[in-house]
Amino acid sequence: MKKQLFALLLLAALLLSCSVFACAEAAQDTAQLAYITDHAGILSSSECEALETRAAQIASQYPCSIYVVTVQDFQSYSNTVAGCASGIYSYYDLGYGAGRDGVLLLLSMDDRDYYVYSYGSYANTVFYGKAGYLLDEAFLDNFRSNDWYGGFADYLDECERLLLDASKGSYADPEAQYYVDSGGKKYVSPIVAALATVIGPVLAGLGAAFGVKGSMKTAKERSTAEEYVVPGGARLRVRDDHFINRTETRVHIPQDSGRGSGSSGGGVGFSGGTGHGGKF
Amino acid sequence: MxxxxxxxxxxxxxxxxxxxxxxxxxxxxxxxxxxxxxxxxxxxxxxxxxxxxxxxxxxxxxxxxxxxxxxxxxxxxxxxxxxxxxxxxxxxxxxxxxxxxxxxxxxxxxxxxxxxxxxxxxxxxxPDYILPFKLDKEAAVAELKKYYRGKILLPKAFTRENHIQEIKGVYVPFWLIDGTAEVDMRFNATRTNVFRQGEYQVTVTDHFAVHRAGTVEYEKIPVDASRKAPDAHMDSLEPFDYGELKPFSTAYMPGFYADRYDLEPKDCVKRADVRAANTAESIIAGTVTGYASAVPTGKSIRIRRGQIHYAMLPVWMLSTQWNDQNFLFTMNGQTGRLVGDLPVSKGRFWGLFAAVAAPLAALAAALLYLL
Structure with missing residues (x-):
């Protein structure tokens, strides 16, 4: 029901838009989306076409698709900008291959919100951690000066650069390099793998062996004498609990500030969806 | 004469x-x-x-x-x-x-x-008291055989080749020490309440100065008074049921061995003092309840020694030899509690290690592969 309502809303919004983009025209009937979907109408047709071509070229080279979606107000689709991005991604079955790897940049124009949503273990690894900041840096300066085309172009360039580096085994975030190979196959960190397959079992084995070995020695000097306390022989003479003071600490926990996690949570190598967002 | x-x-x-x-x-x-x-x-x-x-x-x-x-x-x-x-x-x-x-x-x-x-x-x-033997030599041998059972690290050759060289029922001299521990302890304690207020997580901590003082009376902590009796063995045989203590009589001794004490009370009381102090501290500290944390900031424990009783307590001593090593097992002659250190087979030790580590490693590898 929720999915249908979401689809209807999106479809209605798309139909009402006066600048329905040429590059996306074939997508709507079949519930597919082009790489560039300018629902907010901030791009010209030629700009949209140029960006679409560029995104398609990237998609043909790497096991990961790059998307841009602009909307007027994300609240027409979801309560949160993150929910809007993940909803679009999910409804249109976006992404590359069976893992549906891809990254989607959503702009909501009314409140100048943006959200970068990545999905699939490979995409989540390539765009993990520091890569997210690099993407933000690439487009935010353009968007802040209303240079939409420049921002999207920079976004696509940065995505391609990150994917190219990843294909060479170099990831923006050092932690990510342990998780995937250039083909997108997921691996576990050598540290985690070593812990799980060697150190953990070795420690468990030693613990078991030394535990049993300990039971072979039963003669031990005692340091307590509970059994020899006379029944009723423990008596309290002073029982004083004196209140000194009260301290209070407050830690600010922002609800949805600057950079937050996406609707599905997750992290490096996570096969679901994750993301971050903010204002431009 | x-x-x-x-x-x-x-x-x-x-x-x-x-x-x-x-x-x-x-x-x-x-x-x-x-x-x-x-x-x-x-x-x-x-x-x-x-x-x-x-x-x-x-x-x-x-x-x-x-x-x-x-x-x-x-x-x-x-x-x-x-x-x-x-x-x-x-x-x-x-x-x-x-x-x-x-x-x-x-x-x-x-x-x-x-x-x-x-x-x-x-x-x-x-001696003031004697605790007569209740269990005989056969019970001690049976208990030792039972003790070997289920010990997976015990070399098979040990159970097969070792022979009990000597079994002696011994009345071991003990000092039974009475006294009172006076404890005074101070703590810094806290109670914490964590709640959410709008966009803030608020932690309210109440700090308390807690003072506890009291006495713990103890009776007949046993400390062996013989140099020949290993302390670890004697401690591990506790407790003895003092309800069956009898006024001393040599008539309980025929058929058993006994030595009189060769450690004076002054040589033994410190061991009892330490045990009494540790126990009293734990009892008094245990009355500090209802706090999220209680960190001791000071303590003073004074032991007031009471009477010292001299008693003969029943212990079966079983000694065996294997691989040119002596192994001593002792059994409480009243309750049948048996203690002693057994040899460990290196092969079995590493076998157990492998038996635990290898399947876990394989399972972890399989899970990693599937994930």
Whole structure:
């Protein structure tokens, strides 16, 4: 029901838009989306076409698709900008291959919100951690000066650069390099793998062996004498609990500030969806 | 001159008597007659008194001789061998028994008669209590076999090849120490409440100064008073059921070995003090409740020692040898609790390690592969 309502809303919004983009025209009937979907109408047709071509070229080279979606107000689709991005991604079955790897940049124009949503273990690894900041840096300066085309172009360039580096085994975030190979196959960190397959079992084995070995020695000097306390022989003479003071600490926990996690949570190598967002 | 040693002999056939823990009576090995402890005590009261006096006279003689003939020169080896030993004559067969200077009960190596040295437990040396043996030698052997069972690291060859070399029922001398521990402790304690207020997580902490002082009275903490008895073994045999303590009588000793104490109370009380202090601290600290944390900031524990009782407690000592190593097992002669250190097979140790580590590693690898 929720999915249908979401689809209807999106479809209605798309139909009402006066600048329905040429590059996306074939997508709507079949519930597919082009790489560039300018629902907010901030791009010209030629700009949209140029960006679409560029995104398609990237998609043909790497096991990961790059998307841009602009909307007027994300609240027409979801309560949160993150929910809007993940909803679009999910409804249109976006992404590359069976893992549906891809990254989607959503702009909501009314409140100048943006959200970068990545999905699939490979995409989540390539765009993990520091890569997210690099993407933000690439487009935010353009968007802040209303240079939409420049921002999207920079976004696509940065995505391609990150994917190219990843294909060479170099990831923006050092932690990510342990998780995937250039083909997108997921691996576990050598540290985690070593812990799980060697150190953990070795420690468990030693613990078991030394535990049993300990039971072979039963003669031990005692340091307590509970059994020899006379029944009723423990008596309290002073029982004083004196209140000194009260301290209070407050830690600010922002609800949805600057950079937050996406609707599905997750992290490096996570096969679901994750993301971050903010204002431009 | 009367003998310094008493043999408890059957009033019916003069065969040797031994104390039987199961029946609580003295049994004759030959005719099977049984006698209560009180009956034998009454019969041997005079003999024991005479033996004790003879022992005291002999001790006096030794001291006089040592003072008068102090210039005599013996070889070093003779000195060492003779040091701390006593020679007695067995009243049954006349053979000479060479015993430790602390020996109270033994048996003649020639005729096998149980022998008691009453002078070792006379007057000031007389124990207050004795806890009679309840379990016999067979029970000790059975308990040892049971102890071996289920020990997966025990070398198979140990159970197959080791033989019990000696089983001795020994009345071990103990000091039973009474006293009171006075404890004064101070803590910094906190109670914490964490809640959410809008966009803030608020932690409210109440700080308290907590003071506890009190006394913990303890009774009869046992500390072995013999250098021959390993402390770790003796501690591990606890507890003994003091409800069955009897006023001391040598009539419980025939058939067993016993030494009098060779550690004075002053040498032993510290061990009891430490145990009492640790226990009292734990009890008093345990009354600080209802706090998220309580960090001790100061403590003072004072031990006021009370009475010290001298008691003989029953212990079975089983010694075995394997691979040129001696293994000692001890069993509480009253409760049957057995302790002792067993050898560990290196092969089995690493086998157990592999048996745990290898499947876990394989499982982890499989899970990683599937994920």
């Amino acid at each position: 009367p003998s310094q040693i008493t043999n408890y002999q059957c009033p019916s056939c003069t065969g040797p008597l031994h104390y039987d823990g199961a029946s609580g009576k003295l049994l004759c090995d030959y005719c099977g007659s049984s006698f209560s402890v009180q009956e034998i005590e009454a019969l041997y009261k005079d003999k024991e008194e005479q033996a004790a006096q003879a022992g005291a006279a002999a001790q006096q003689e030794i001291e006089t001789f040592q003072t008068a003939e102090g210039d005599w020169s013996f070889g070093e080896a003779w000195d060492a061998a003779g040091d701390g030993l006593r020679a007695y004559n067995c009243p049954s067969c006349g053979a000479q028994l060479i015993c430790d200077e602390h020996t109270v009960a033994t048996s003649c190596p020639y005729c096998g008669n149980p022998s008691i040295v009453p002078s070792q437990v006379h007057d000031m040396l007389r």
